[in-house]
Amino acid sequence: MKKIVVIEALKLALEGKLYEAKAAANSARQDAIHEQSAAETQYDSLSIESGYLAEGQSERVEQVVQAIKRFEESYSMNAEASVKEGTLVQLSDESDVTSWYYIGPTEGGLKIEIAQTRVLVLTLESPLGQAIKNKRLDDEVEFNFNGRTQVLYVEAIL
Incomplete structure (x- = not known):
């Protein structure tokens, strides 16, 4: 097993997660502002729920961005003597x-x-x-x- 191949595969997997998170956030945002989401009665909470979903999806995008940054810091081609982050x-x-x-x-x-x-x-x-x-x-x-x-x-x- 070559570590560089694993690192490149991890980069691709994390970029894929970011793409999916952004797509979900954009979709939730569009649903929240769509005219059919507008409340028809005082008890209709669809627009509120859509807004919460959009906010949560946006937070997930930020989490994946932070994860990518933290992984970039962990990538090392140095040989390690013991198990630690990045090995x-x-x-x-x-x-x-x-x-x-x-x-x-x-x-x-x-x-x-x-x-x-x-x-x-x-x-x-x-x-x-x-x-x-x-x-x-x-x-x-x-x-x-x-x-x-x-x-x-x-x-x-x-």
Whole structure:
């Protein structure tokens, strides 16, 4: 796995999220000002609800813009000795099933696929992120998942 490829895929995924958020915000804004949204009675709240939706969608656009800025700060091609924000980590379990994670500042759960390999964005605030924080190559990590202790191994840090 090449880290530069992961970073470029993350940039594209975040730009896609921004595009979707902007489209949703524009649509909600248009709905809020459309003549059919005008209140017909004092109990008609469609225009108010449309306004709230437009405001929420605009806030989501700002959140994605901030996420893109924070990710740009996390991108580094430097080799790291331990797991921290900006690293690409490969973990394996006791059955030798491997998984790749990009340690990001936000957007935990974002998935990208590169050459049929899934990379999941993980934040250091998540339970697994806390368990692997500052771990080094070949370290063993005990992680409780659904009430069961799972042992993971740090296979690669890029």
